[in-house]
Amino acid sequence: MIKIAVLGYGTVGSGVVKVLNTNANIIAKRAGQEVGVKYVLDLRDFPDDPVQSKVVHDFNIILEDPEISIVVETMGGTKPAYEFVKKALLSGKSVCTSNKELVAAYGAELVHIAKSKSVNFLFEASVGGGIPVIRPLNQSLTADKIEQINGILNGTTNYILTKMAQDGSDFDVVLKEAQELGYAEKDPTADVEGYDACRKIAILTSLAYGQQVDYEDIYTEGITKITAKDFKYAKAIGAAIKIFGSSRRVGGKLYAMVAPQMIKSDNPLYAVNDVFNAICVTGNMLGDVMFYGKGAGKEATASAVVSDVVDAVKHMNINVMTIWDDEKMPVEPMDEMKNRFFVRIGESEKAKAESEFEEIKVVDGGIDGEFGFITGIMTESEFNDIIAGFDSFITRIRVGF
Numbered sequence: 001m002i003k004i005a006v007l008g009y010g011t012v013g014s015g016v017v018k019v020l021n022t023n024a025n026i027i028a029k030r031a032g033q034e035v036g037v038k039y040v041l042d043l044r045d046f047p048d049d050p051v052q053s054k055v056v057h058d059f060n061i062i063l064e065d066p067e068i069s070i071v072v073e074t075m076g077g078t079k080p081a082y083e084f085v086k087k088a089l090l091s092g093k094s095v096c097t098s099n100k101e102l103v104a105a106y107g108a109e110l111v112h113i114a115k116s117k118s119v120n121f122l123f124e125a126s127v128g129g130g131i132p133v134i135r136p137l138n139q140s141l142t143a144d145k146i147e148q149i150n151g152i153l154n155g156t157t158n159y160i161l162t163k164m165a166q167d168g169s170d171f172d173v174v175l176k177e178a179q180e181l182g183y184a185e186k187d188p189t190a191d192v193e194g195y196d197a198c199r200k201i202a203i204l205t206s207l208a209y210g211q212q213v214d215y216e217d218i219y220t221e222g223i224t225k226i227t228a229k230d231f232k233y234a235k236a237i238g239a240a241i242k243i244f245g246s247s248r249r250v251g252g253k254l255y256a257m258v259a260p261q262m263i264k265s266d267n268p269l270y271a272v273n274d275v276f277n278a279i280c281v282t283g284n285m286l287g288d289v290m291f292y293g294k295g296a297g298k299e300a301t302a303s304a305v306v307s308d309v310v311d312a313v314k315h316m317n318i319n320v321m322t323i324w325d326d327e328k329m330p331v332e333p334m335d336e337m338k339n340r341f342f343v344r345i346g347e348s349e350k351a352k353a354e355s356e357f358e359e360i361k362v363v364d365g366g367i368d369g370e371f372g373f374i375t376g377i378m379t380e381s382e383f384n385d386i387i388a389g390f391d392s393f394i395t396r397i398r399v400g401f
């Protein structure tokens with residue numbers, strides 16, 4: 001039997017124990033041997049839970065136990081997760097994690113340590129929760145040059161935008177409802193400001209190109225400024241508003257951003273609603289391939305973590321190669337990225353908009369006193385320079401069609 005330790009008995013950690021118990025037989029068959037939890041590390045005790053007999057509060061007990069060959073890290077954050085994971089790998093234990101903060105910040109280093117120790121650092125659950133996307137990028141899409149990744153990478157914001165579209169409510173109202181229903185965290189900043197999606201697109205892009213893409217270099221804009229009025233305009237042209245993590249490589253240059261975009265029904269991500277995530281990857285031979293499923297939640301995320309445990313058991317003392325060099329891949333400045341923009345200004349400046357922007361398409365959202373339009377393709381800096389001359393500028397959303 002393979003004995004594992006689970007660091008952190010929160011939502012995902014308790015889900016890992018549940019998945020291992022519920023599907024013990026099938027997991028044993030697929031892994032080639034039984035997998036059992038020997039330790040659960042947490043600051044807390046769980047007196048009403050059968051797991052209590054396995055709870056320890058000192059990481060060194062796990063580190064120094066030669067019976068533990070796989071450590072599951074579901075603590076979140078980088079402190080102390082980074083220290084624990086690094087020590088586990090250096091001592092020859094494989095690590096399976098759901099922690100995107102850890103992977104985005106230290107993925108390249110931890111992948112290298114795992115390789116040097118002939119163990120594995122696996123992180124399927126760090127992007128897209130239960131959706132298999134890391135393993136496909138590493139192992140299935142290896143014949144293609146990846147040209148583009150476009151993903152709905154955050155369940156909380158997709159839920160909020162879906163409800164805003166359905167109910168016609170403003171952001172604050174829907175966020176409050178989502179918090180009451182437990183879909184949004186009490187402190188929703190990381191989700192609604194796009195920071196969570198930013199780490200996820202940084203991880204996917206690093207894997208797609210085998211080089212370090214720093215999440216700090218990726219322009220990130222959340223959904224807090226999207227309003228019910230924006231959705232009126234979107235509806236008028238049959239568009240949805242979604243927040244995407246996107247990266248694309250054009251002529252050797254990498255562009256990446258996290259931002260809300262208007263998309264139309266011909267986009268395969270248009271119908272991805274509620275807390276679901278989806279990632280569309282475009283390869284130069286394959287074309288588009290899409291991964292869809294539950295991007296968050298206890299069982300779904302734990303399922304992905306346990307799939308990594310099975311992979312680690314099947315590759316005991318054999319490193320499954322992940323190409324992720326620490327050499328940094330620069331992201332082009334946002335100013336140079338080309339987009340089309342949906343724009344709302346005061347009606348008084350309609351004539352000015354028609355003369356200053358080329359090829360505009362009018363969008364009638366039925367809102368008095370406003371003028372809505374979509375620009376032609378232009379760089380961010382060209383757009384910013386022109387719009388700075390408008391006194392009545394209200395908002396702009398990038399257009400993905």
Ligand code: HSE
Pocket residue numbers: 129153154155156157191196295296297
């Ligand atoms: N807060 C994240 C989300 C959880 O809403 O998608 C999964 O990473």
